[in-house]
Amino acid sequence: MTYENLDAKLVNALLGDGRASLRSLAEELDVSVTTVSNHLSDLEAEGVIEGYTPRIDYDAVGYDVTAVIQLQVEGNALPEITDTLRDHQQMISVYEVTGDYDVIAIGKFKDTDGMNDQIKALLTDPDIKASNTSVVLNAVSENEQFELDVEDA
Amino acid sequence: MTYENLDAKLVNALLGDGRASLRSLAEELDVSVTTVSNHLSDLEAEGVIEGYTPRIDYDAVGYDVTAVIQLQVEGNALPEITDTLRDHQQMISVYEVTGDYDVIAIGKFKDTDGMNDQIKALLTDPDIKASNTSVVLNAVSENEQFELDVEDA
DNA sequence: TACATGTGATGACGTACGAAAATCTCGATG
DNA sequence: CATCGAGATTTTCGTACGTCATCACATGTA
Structure with missing residues (x-):
């Protein structure tokens, strides 16, 4: 074995x-x-292990607001939008998804004002047809990486 | 200084x-x-640094499906639901949020069948009033941790 | 054949400790 | 009121010691 x-x-x-x-x-x-x-x-x-990072508590360094932003996007503009989102460094995850919306992005902000400014700036893009922002009240768990299965003999 | x-x-x-x-x-x-x-x-x-982890490519170890699950929950059952979700190890993030839904969870699954089974099992809970699942087609970025501001003198 | 092991040599590593430098505190002085 | 400076405190530094990672190669094993 x-x-x-x-x-x-x-x-x-x-x-x-x-x-x-x-x-x-x-x-x-x-x-x-x-x-x-x-x-x-x-x-x-x-590529199973892509590198190593410290787990940063962004709350502890002043990023108190997390938001989940959902967007409906003109079909052919999807790559452009996702590129824009990814280049906003405060977006920690950007997903293209099935369902009511086309993109779900999760971002971290220092306060609600900063969040509003950034989101408003994003939404000026004419290729965004609709949007919906949910502010995180409580992160029960975040970016947890689970252990892999180990089959014993 | x-x-x-x-x-x-x-x-x-x-x-x-x-x-x-x-x-x-x-x-x-x-x-x-x-x-x-x-x-x-x-x-x-x-607590700024909460530990260190390898960055695992779950795609590379067989978790090919990522889903964003949104739930409407009976108000007083929220803690119970979030606890349940957190204890599902495949849920990598669980947020209580404002907006149309009360909970947004992100999970990883080995295939769509596994995903369906788990989600159906979840939805049997009578405290869940409504749900909406978006399957991730493309993770543009995921769990990116951004750098902190450095003010120079 | 393919994989796990052991060994030995070398340079790098983490940590503890005392010394040195920078910073802060706060009353005295002009 | 602004400045000064001695002492206390905090921060940084250099050194030393035992441990560590890495590499190459020979050995063992299924």
């Missing part, structure tokens, strides 16, 4: 601590440091 | 590489290793 589960376990261990040393990972998973190093390199090369 | 900007610069540098060594950060920001270490500890203690 090759360690099919090792990759999943490795990812899960890193989800627990993204700065864990290879040695601590090796000990935790009961394999050698070399093996951890090899598998980790593979995971990064395959 | 103390280095008010150092903390922001430190966060931004880590957003670039969450596993960067204290030494490389020290060199980049032109301060000593100890200073980096101290400020980083403080940022973690203050």
Whole structure:
């Protein structure tokens, strides 16, 4: 048996601590440091792990308002709109979706005034047919990354 | 003036590489290793940095479907519903919001069947008055964390 | 054959600690 | 009232020590 589960376990261990040393990972998973190093390199090369980041609490640095913005867009203008949204750095997620609206974007702002200004500026685009903004009252969970399945033998 | 900007610069540098060594950060920001270490500890203690994680490409591990689920909920059942959603590990974000719906949740699923099963199971809850699911066709950007402002002297 | 392991060498790394520098506090002075 | 300066406090720094990551290569194993 090759360690099919090792990759999943490795990812899960890193989800627990993204700065864990290879040695601590090796000990935790009961394999050698070399093996951890090899598998980790593979995971990064395959694109399963796209990099490492700190989890920032934007509330703690003054971004108190989160909003979910839904847009109806002229069909052929979709790429242009999504590009614009992505380039607004305060948009943390931008999705093209099925349903009543074509785009759902999630943004963070320092206050409601800043939010209003940015959203109003966006909506001047004539290709936006309709919009709907929901202000987040409470982020129950946000950007949680869940652990991968590990099938045991 | 103390280095008010150092903390922001430190966060931004880590957003670039969450596993960067204290030494490389020290060199980049032109301060000593100890200073980096101290400020980083403080940022973690203050809760600005809540931890470190790898960025997982869930597409690459079989979670091909992302959906945005909006719910109208009986007022007094909100906490119960959000708890339920949060405990579904595949829900990566759960927001209580203003607007037409009370809750917006974003989930990841292995396929549309899995998605349908989970959503149907959710909707059996009598406290959910209405729902609306948008399937993500294209994630233009997702969980992007932006850099903090650095005011220069 | 393909994968996991162990070893050894090398340079880099994290942390603790005391010294040095910068900053702040606050009463005294002109 | 503005300025000064001694002492206290905070911040930064350099050093040293034990640990770590990386690499190459030989060994073991299914």
